[in-house]
Amino acid sequence: MRSxxxxxxxxxxxxxxxxxxxxxxxxxxGGDSADATVSIGSLYEPQNLSNTQGGGQGVTEAxxxxxxxxxxxxxxxxEVEPLLADSAETSDDGLTYTIALRDDVxxxxxxxxxxxxxxxxxxxxxxxxxxxxRKSAFEVISGIETPDDQTVVFTLSEPSISFLYNLSYVWxxxxxxxxxxxxxxxxxxxxxxxWKQGSTLTLDRWDDYWGDPAANAEVVFTYFTDAxxxxxxxxxxxxxxxxxxxxxxxxxxxxxxxxxxxxxxTSTTKELLAFNDRVAPFDDPLVRKAIxxxxxxxxxxxxxxxxxxxxxxxxxxxxxxxxxxxxxVNPYDVDLAREQLAEAGYPDGFTFTLDTPSYxxxxxxxxxxxxxxAAVGITxxxxxxxxxxxxxxxxxxxxxxxxxQEHVNDRDVVWYGNPDFYWGYDxxxxxxxxxxxxxxxxxDEQTELLKKVNEQIAEDAASVWLYLYxxxxxxxxxxxxxxxxxxxxxxxxxxxxxx
Amino acid sequence: xxxxxxxxxxxxxxxxxxAMSVIFVLLRLLPGDPANALLSxxxxxxxxxxxxxxxxxxxxxxxxxxxxxxxxxxxxxxESYISTLPVAPEIASRLVVTIPLTLLSFALALVLALLAGIxxxxxxxxxxxxxxxxxSQLGIAVPVFWVGIILVWVFALGxxxxxxGGFPRADWAEPADALRSLTLPVVTIALVMSASLAxxxxxxxxxxxGSDYLRTARAGGSGLGEALLRHGLRNGAxxxxxxxxIELSTTLLGxxxxxxxxxxxxxxxxxxxxxxxHDFANIQGVLVVSTLFVLLVxxxxxxxxxxxxxxxxxxxxxxx
Numbered sequence: 001m002r003s004x005x006x007x008x009x010x011x012x013x014x015x016x017x018x019x020x021x022x023x024x025x026x027x028x029x030g031g032d033s034a035d036a037t038v039s040i041g042s043l044y045e046p047q048n049l050s051n052t053q054g055g056g057q058g059v060t061e062a063x064x065x066x067x068x069x070x071x072x073x074x075x076x077x078x079e080v081e082p083l084l085a086d087s088a089e090t091s092d093d094g095l096t097y098t099i100a101l102r103d104d105v106x107x108x109x110x111x112x113x114x115x116x117x118x119x120x121x122x123x124x125x126x127x128x129x130x131x132x133x134r135k136s137a138f139e140v141i142s143g144i145e146t147p148d149d150q151t152v153v154f155t156l157s158e159p160s161i162s163f164l165y166n167l168s169y170v171w172x173x174x175x176x177x178x179x180x181x182x183x184x185x186x187x188x189x190x191x192x193x194x195w196k197q198g199s200t201l202t203l204d205r206w207d208d209y210w211g212d213p214a215a216n217a218e219v220v221f222t223y224f225t226d227a228x229x230x231x232x233x234x235x236x237x238x239x240x241x242x243x244x245x246x247x248x249x250x251x252x253x254x255x256x257x258x259x260x261x262x263x264x265x266t267s268t269t270k271e272l273l274a275f276n277d278r279v280a281p282f283d284d285p286l287v288r289k290a291i292x293x294x295x296x297x298x299x300x301x302x303x304x305x306x307x308x309x310x311x312x313x314x315x316x317x318x319x320x321x322x323x324x325x326x327x328x329v330n331p332y333d334v335d336l337a338r339e340q341l342a343e344a345g346y347p348d349g350f351t352f353t354l355d356t357p358s359y360x361x362x363x364x365x366x367x368x369x370x371x372x373x374a375a376v377g378i379t380x381x382x383x384x385x386x387x388x389x390x391x392x393x394x395x396x397x398x399x400x401x402x403x404x405q406e407h408v409n410d411r412d413v414v415w416y417g418n419p420d421f422y423w424g425y426d427x428x429x430x431x432x433x434x435x436x437x438x439x440x441x442x443x444d445e446q447t448e449l450l451k452k453v454n455e456q457i458a459e460d461a462a463s464v465w466l467y468l469y470x471x472x473x474x475x476x477x478x479x480x481x482x483x484x485x486x487x488x489x490x491x492x493x494x495x496x497x498x499x
Numbered sequence: 500x501x502x503x504x505x506x507x508x509x510x511x512x513x514x515x516x517x518a519m520s521v522i523f524v525l526l527r528l529l530p531g532d533p534a535n536a537l538l539s540x541x542x543x544x545x546x547x548x549x550x551x552x553x554x555x556x557x558x559x560x561x562x563x564x565x566x567x568x569x570x571x572x573x574x575x576x577x578e579s580y581i582s583t584l585p586v587a588p589e590i591a592s593r594l595v596v597t598i599p600l601t602l603l604s605f606a607l608a609l610v611l612a613l614l615a616g617i618x619x620x621x622x623x624x625x626x627x628x629x630x631x632x633x634x635s636q637l638g639i640a641v642p643v644f645w646v647g648i649i650l651v652w653v654f655a656l657g658x659x660x661x662x663x664g665g666f667p668r669a670d671w672a673e674p675a676d677a678l679r680s681l682t683l684p685v686v687t688i689a690l691v692m693s694a695s696l697a698x699x700x701x702x703x704x705x706x707x708x709g710s711d712y713l714r715t716a717r718a719g720g721s722g723l724g725e726a727l728l729r730h731g732l733r734n735g736a737x738x739x740x741x742x743x744x745i746e747l748s749t750t751l752l753g754x755x756x757x758x759x760x761x762x763x764x765x766x767x768x769x770x771x772x773x774x775x776x777h778d779f780a781n782i783q784g785v786l787v788v789s790t791l792f793v794l795l796v797x798x799x800x801x802x803x804x805x806x807x808x809x810x811x812x813x814x815x816x817x818x819x
Contacts, residue, residue: 047776048582053553129549136543181583197582197589198772199764200668222665222762225771228648229762232663236655388777391535396547 036498037218038479041230041239043246044489045223046201048181049192051171052124052132057408057489061243062201062221064490068171068186071099071118072164076265076483076492078319078410080165084113084172084187086150094159094441099152105210107174108184108191115146120175133409137166159439161446162411169488189214189494199223203493214494215481234260234474240498241475241482243491247360248306254474264308265484267471268317268410271365273354273464275402278424281350282402288461290340292330294376300368301467304361308470314454315413317468319487321443322413322450329458337376349377355394355403358384362404365466395422406469410487413450414438416457425462500805507801511794518790519571519783523564526779532556534580535777555580556779567783576784581776586784590766594788595670597754597765600681604688605750609743611693616700620708621723632701638694643753647687647760654683664762684761688753692746699742737808744800748793 046059051068065073071085082088086100105113122144125132140163143155156163177185184192189209193202203219222239224230231250233239244267245251254260273291275282282288301309310318313326341349356366363384370380385393394400417434419426430453437449457463471486481495534550551557558566570577576586615631622628655663661683667676707713707727716726755767762768766785773781 045772048584053583128545129553131546131550135546194668196592196668196764197584198593198768199666199762202668220668224762225759225768226762229664229760232651232656233665233762236659236663238662238665386530387775388532388535389530392530392532 034215035217037220038216038241038493038496038498039220039222039239040491040493041222041224041233041242042491043224043227043230043244045198046195049184049195050180052127052130053181058223061486061489061491062203063184063186063188064171065188065492066190066203066219066494067184067188067192068173069188070168070170070172071101072168074165074168074487074490076485076487078485078487080168083168084118085167088164094161094439095156097154097156097163099154101150101152102210103150105187106208107177107187108206109174109177110208111174111176111185112149113172113187114149115152116149117175118152118172119144119146121170121172124173125170134166134169137162137169159441161438161440161443165411190219193218212494215497216493219493219496234476237476240479241473241496243473244486244489245472245474248304248308248472251306251308251472251474259477261475261477261479263473263475263484265471265473265486266310266317266319267469267485268319268412268487269406269408269469269471270312270315270317271361271406271466271469272404273369273402273466274405274423275463276398276400276422276424277426277462278398279401281344281346282352284344285460286340286344287346288464289330290337290344290376291373291378292461292464293333293340294337294378295369295372295464295466296332297327297464297466298332300365300372303368304364305467305470308472310468310470312465312468314458314465315407315416315463316450316454317410319485320411320413322447322454324451324454326454326458329455330461330464334375341376341378346377349379351379351381352401353381353383355390355400356382356384357387357390357404359387362406365404398422398424408489413453413457416453416462423463425457425460427456427460427462430456503805504802507798511798514794515787515791518794519568519787520564522783522786522790523567526782527560529777532777553580567780571787576787577780579773579778579781581778581781586780589769589781590784590788593764593766593769596666596681596763597751597758597767599677600684600688600754600758600763600765601747601750603681603685604692604754605747607685607689608692608696608746608750611689612696612700615693616697617704617727619697619701620704621727623705631697635694635697635701638691639698641691641694643687643691643756644760646690647684647757650683650687651760664760666763680761680763684754684757684763687757687760688750692750692753696742696746699739703736703739737804740800740804740807744796747796747800751789751792 042058042061044056044058044061046062047056049059049063051059051063069083071083072080073083075081084102084105086102088100089098090096101113101115101118107113122138122141124130126135126138126141140156140158140160141154142157145153145155147153154163160166172187173180174185182195187210189206189211190203191206193204195201200223201221203221205214205217207213222233224233227245227247227250230239230242231253234242235253251262254262273295275288277283277288297311301311311327313329316323341347354366354369356362366380366382370382373380390403390405394403414434414437415421416425416427417431419431433449433453433456437446437453440446440449471484473482473484473486475482478499479496480499481497483490483492532551534547534553534556548557555563567577574587576590578585579589615635619628619631619635651663654661662680666680667673669676671677704727713726717723754765755770757763758765758767759771766789769781770785773785
């Protein structure tokens with residue numbers, strides 16, 4: 001009898017050859033770039049399609065500015081610009097904002113944008129059952145009036161200098177639309193094509209868009225759970241760009257290759273070692289300062305990110321207006337750390353439990369911290385928990401000593417003004433400055449006050465701000481017009497040109 | 500036989516109910532709360548309460564279970580807590596990937612295992628016979644995702660003949676594209692699966708080779724191949740069918756891992772995402788459907804065994 005092995009080999013080989021032949025027809029993507037389909041690889045699939053029902057950062061990435069638009073927009077450079085707002089007037093006391101809407105805007109359903117849609121969109125964010133991360137920012141609104149179809153008047157209970165900035169996070173949704181967790185009705189340059197859960201989300205260019213039409217015909221977000229699979233898809237041409245590379249290991253294969261562009265922008269994501277400032281020994285600023293000084297953040301950053309990323313000495317990333325370099329406030333100095341520990345009453349160190357989310361990069365960071373803190377006599381017991389458990393144990397129950405977490409938003413230093421926040425930092429001066437900053441008359445005044453906040457929390461070592469994540473976008477070199485900074489996980493797709 | 504079938508089906512139903520209860524209770528023992536997936540880091544107590552109400556995790560356990568069991572009895576698997584999409588159609592859309600993946604992998608594994616197992620037994624004295632035995636030992640030890648990574652490296656990144664992952668947006672509208680996407684995952688599962696299967700085939704073949712009836716057949720003038728086909732296959736099949744049932748179920752589990760390596764939108768990746776998000780409705784839905792699959796396969800394997808081997812049928816009749 002003829003060898004079955006040979007037969008098996010022949011069958012396999014022919015299958016592969018056949019498969020190889022059929023590939024030639026499917027990769028061709030000729031034609032005008034305006035008709036191009038742009039494939040975007042992302043690790044953040046939306047959980048649902050609403051940003052007031054906890055859709056997560058994925059829905060922001062895919063929809064913000066693409067499908068839905070706000071009255072204002074936060075540009076990739078961190079500037080706030082009018083979008084659906086035509087003009088705005090502020091009363092002298094800073095308590096009344098009168099905003100005129102553009103009159104040429106329609107929703108994807110064909111309905112004209114009116115002031116009542118704006119009112120209902122804001123109300124959806126502030127509603128009792130809203131899961132919006134921005135809900136608390138709008139508590140200051142005491143009334144919304146719509147004197148005519150094109151005008152919205154906001155009345156505030158106290159001045160809020162961030163008001164227009166905060167409006168940039170609110171999607172204006174057709175007030176009559178339903179099923180917003182699975183469908184959409186926005187005013188953006190794209191409509192939702194198809195959402196195949198676990199796989200892809202497609203956006204189609206909308207021909208009746210009020211502004212400049214999108215530079216491409218279709219955008220496909222392809223979702224990955226595994227970064228290696230995502231990189232492979234870019235290498236084999238199945239996707240055109242990766243919105244945000246989460247591990248530097250794979251970058252070498254793109255950096256040396258002309259077929260790809262690696263760009264490093266600025267992110268707003270900070271890696272924090274957050275203490276529970278309510279419990280001993282972390283209620284003593286000296287202990288927190290000692291830990292800050294015992295950690296070689298430079299070495300930590302290069303271990304995790306190689307040559308990428310930025311060191312920050314406070315909660316503030318360089319794109320926030322009140323950034324200043326505070327990396328020297330608690331310098332890396334092991335001798336200083338030992339002195340401070342002795343002064344605080346812990347000459348032989350102590351032991352604490354570090355609750356570590358189970359996903360990258362936290363476990364690796366935890367181990368590096370463990371070995372560095374051992375050098376000053378502090379024993380770190382690593383307790384790895386799921387993201388979900390973190391939320392219950394650390395965030396809600398405050399049942400922790402110290403924890404690792406990444407905080408993604410810009411302008412979030414103000415959380416140190418809330419003594420009820422999970423880390424429990426409690427400083428009356430800081431609380432007052434944060435509150436005064438929000439009610440400031442000018443941005444200069446606001447900036448001045450928030451700089452004082454930065455300096456104080458750094459001086460108190462309220463947390464250890466380990467590093468700022470790099471924002472790395474890798475694209476095939478034929479692609480242009482994509483955002484490189486991607487603040488707050490937004491990813492405007494409408495300027496992307498594929499040649 | 501009819502009484503046997505009915506009794507066996509009754510057993511299947513009871514198993515399913517028991518499995519559902521275990522799934523339900525075990526999930527509730529996990530720390531955390533499904534509402535958490537909906538929340539951000541500055542959520543207020545009111546937002547937390549609202550999210551819990553939306554996720555249904557504020558209800559008493561018994562009530563949650565009864566609601567769910569009632570739904571399942573009406574062939575309704577409920578709605579995802581997170582996406583609010585109905586679970587059953589979502590599972591159906593995932594099965595479009597997972598069922599072909601499982602069956603194709605299983606079929607290929609079976610072909611490979613039969614070829615390798617029989618060759619290894621019949622040609623145990625040749626170098627390739629021992630080589631095949633060695634390979635199957637290796638195949639059993641190698642993790643399935645590792646085989647996947649190697650295949651991607653060679654055929655997608657190296658030779659560029661196959662995609663490294665994903666599934667066509669149009670599903671099976673272009674069958675050739677869909678098959679291309681499934682080629683590497685199928686080969687991955689089949690290689691690993693055939694390794695363990697080949698050992699059973701080899702053992703079964705060796706048993707048959709040493710049997711009296713085969714010696715008789717060969718003495719009657721049949722060649723080895725012909726004797727094996729005519730007499731050996733049927734006799735060797737009984738133990739193999741039992742194993743096949745188990746292996747088919749295992750193939751489904753292998754698909755779970757492989758789907759994530761190849762970014763396939765199947766049942767496995769749905770389960771992983773659901774677990775990550777603590778989406779009880781989705782986790783329960785996937786587990787019920789896959790439990791049902793495993794139970795049905797076991798049932799079919801039993802029935803097929805009885806058809807292949809009349810002796811088993813007699814023993815059942817005897818019991819009656």
